[in-house]
Amino acid sequence: MNAAAPVKRYVLIVDDDQILAEFLGELLGHAGYETAIANSADQALKMVSEREPDLAMLDIHMPGMSGLELAKQLNRNTSVPFMFLSGRGDSDASKQAAAYGAVGFVVKPVDEKQLMPAFEAGLARADEIRQLRRTEVNLNAALAAGRETSLAVGLLMCKFQTDRNTAFEVLRDHARSNRRKVNEVADQLLAAEETLNSLHAAFNARLKK
Template sequence: MAKAQILLADDDRVIRVTLAKSLRQYDFDVLGASSGNEAVEMGCEMKPDLVIMDFQMPDITGVEAALLLREKADVSCIFLSAYSDEEFVAKAAEAGALGYLVKPIDVQQVLPSIESALQRAAEIRELKQTESQLSTALQQGRETSIAIGILMARYNISSEQAFEMLRSESRNQRKKVGLIAAELVKSVDNVNRFTGDMFDRTNTKPN
């Protein structure tokens, strides 16, 4: 089983190195970032399983970095801070944090929180992937229905015959039926747009 990859973002080098060493003892693959911008850059490139983010960073804040990571890379975070007051916890929650750790960190004590965050992050990624696949399937299903209607009207054939035309073209081009349907719908839309624009220009009288 592959090691879980954690990106540790903290501008304090001593904390970063010490915590990374402790995490590696528990068989985590640990990357390091010394600023919020570096964390965003590395997170978008490496797509780690989890980011442990210091709240206070020298450029952008940990909250800003976490929001960017969630938006650009679908990467989840837990926060590190020397404070545990309600304001910091609330800001972490608003940024979608999966956990909140208070310095100094004893890895053995917070390990359950880290493992829980890793599991939750994996569940979120799986859910988003499923939603994306479902959205794609629904869109392709819609376009297939439209394409069948176009072929039925164009050739005066049944829906079964129209679908068979799509399936035959799918085999010929070695593409999925949904992609063939999408291309057909797009080409018809382009023709309709072109003829509509041409009609408007033809019927527009000069002042």
């Protein structure tokens, strides 16, 4: 039996310049990505509502709703990461892109050597953000599920001087590797800590005699 073909990453290109949009689509298509083209922000929003892309490329200047306004809509209503297509390549353009939450931007006119490194860096950043969001969702669900998990995460943060996400990930991974529920491992960890504290108190009492 043949292995299933890997799922292609889906990229939405939003630009009112049809020639440029098709050029970008062709370049990304040859690189192994699935692409779709929207020639306006309104069309893009409709397409996103039907299927969210792994990354959207937004032209900043479009008639009607601009790429900047579209970016606000994506931030407000979706989890779609995006990068900008900009006619400017100065530091102000970079700061503007970052202020709107873009994972990168490509300066026009676009060529293949310029596009692919910037695009792949943007996609990698988008994946990092998506993973952080997923971890936060998992973390919030776990913390809401039981007081033990919350206390255990706090204990790990204190003992290993780490952040909340890392503490939860370590706790979760340990539970998975032992085929146990997170709250069960958390309860065991808290019980062990309580035992250690009791023994510590007993040792101190003995030394004072």
